Amino acid sequence: MACLTTRGRAINCKDVRGGLNRLWITSTDLVTTLNSDEEIDDCTSTAVFFQYDLKNSGNTMETTANVSRDNGTTYFTTVLNIVLPKLTKEDHKELKLISYGKPHLIVEDRNSNFWLLGREHGCELTSASISSGGAMGDASQYTLEFTAEEVSPPSFINGATSSNPAAGWSSCTETITVGTNS
Numbered sequence: 001m002a003c004l005t006t007r008g009r010a011i012n013c014k015d016v017r018g019g020l021n022r023l024w025i026t027s028t029d030l031v032t033t034l035n036s037d038e039e040i041d042d043c044t045s046t047a048v049f050f051q052y053d054l055k056n057s058g059n060t061m062e063t064t065a066n067v068s069r070d071n072g073t074t075y076f077t078t079v080l081n082i083v084l085p086k087l088t089k090e091d092h093k094e095l096k097l098i099s100y101g102k103p104h105l106i107v108e109d110r111n112s113n114f115w116l117l118g119r120e121h122g123c124e125l126t127s128a129s130i131s132s133g134g135a136m137g138d139a140s141q142y143t144l145e146f147t148a149e150e151v152s153p154p155s156f157i158n159g160a161t162s163s164n165p166a167a168g169w170s171s172c173t174e175t176i177t178v179g180t181n182s
Contacts, residue, residue, distance in 0.1 A: 017110040020059040023082060024049040024106040024165050024176070025098065032119060032155075039158040040116055043172040049106065049165060051178045058083035058143070061107055061115070063153045076153045078117050079126075080105060084142040087130060091142060098144075099125045105146060106157065106165040114160035118148040 028047035035041040063078040084091065102122030107115050117123050127145035132138070148154070159168010166174040 019057065019110045020054050020061060020082075020107055021110055022054060022108040022162065022165075023052040023059075023080075025052065025103045026050070026106075027101050027103050029122075030104050030116070030119070032116065034155065035158065037156075038152070039156045040119075041158040041168065043166060043169040046173040047166070048175045048177060051176060052082070052084065053179070054082065056083050056085070061109070061117075061154075065153070074151075076150055078148045078150070078154055080107060080117060080123070080146040080148075082142075082144045082146070084144070085139065087132065087140050087142065092130075095125075095128055095130075095142060095144070099128065103146075105148075106160070107154075108160070108162060108165070112162070114157040114165055115154035116157055117146070117154050118150070119152070119155055120150055121148065123148040 026047045026049045028045050030043050030045050032040045032043045060081045063076055067074045105117040105123050123146045126147040129143045132140040161167045166172045
């Protein structure tokens with residue numbers, strides 16, 4: 001099998017921003033299709049997405065290619081770290097439910113890119129901490145770590161918007177549930 005590179009890359013402009021804006025969590029198995037650019041361009045599922053707004057620098061996403069020359073294998077591990085300020089009894093309950101499942105996650109970054117994590121196998125909540133600092137100005141927060149292992153890196157989503165990550169999916173019946181302030 002010939003595994004050929006298909007393009008080069010020039011030096012980019014300095015116009016990008018780090019960080020994440022939003023996270024949507026769904027427990028629905030999303031049945032998606034890819035276009036020729038390997039973007040997700042449709043989904044034939046009925047899904048409820050729960051929106052989490054993010055606003056601090058502790059929210060990160062990193063994908064690592066895991067390549068074994070000896071075994072001839074390649075897969076990608078994506079780790080998503082989310083920090084949610086303020087501890088509530090409602091969030092405690094949701095944390096427990098999320099930890100039991102293998103949700104699919106959609107992430108929006110500060111450059112208006114949207115990715116689907118766990119496209120084939122879902123994501124695992126691999127770590128969660130509930131903390132309240134000792135000093136008056138210390139954080140009182142949840143820190144969540146999700147991990148996805150897939151044969152491809154997270155796919156870009158075609159047509160997603162900040163108010164509806166499934167906006168470009170004509171075959172998807174979606175409900176977006178936005179959180180409330182507590």
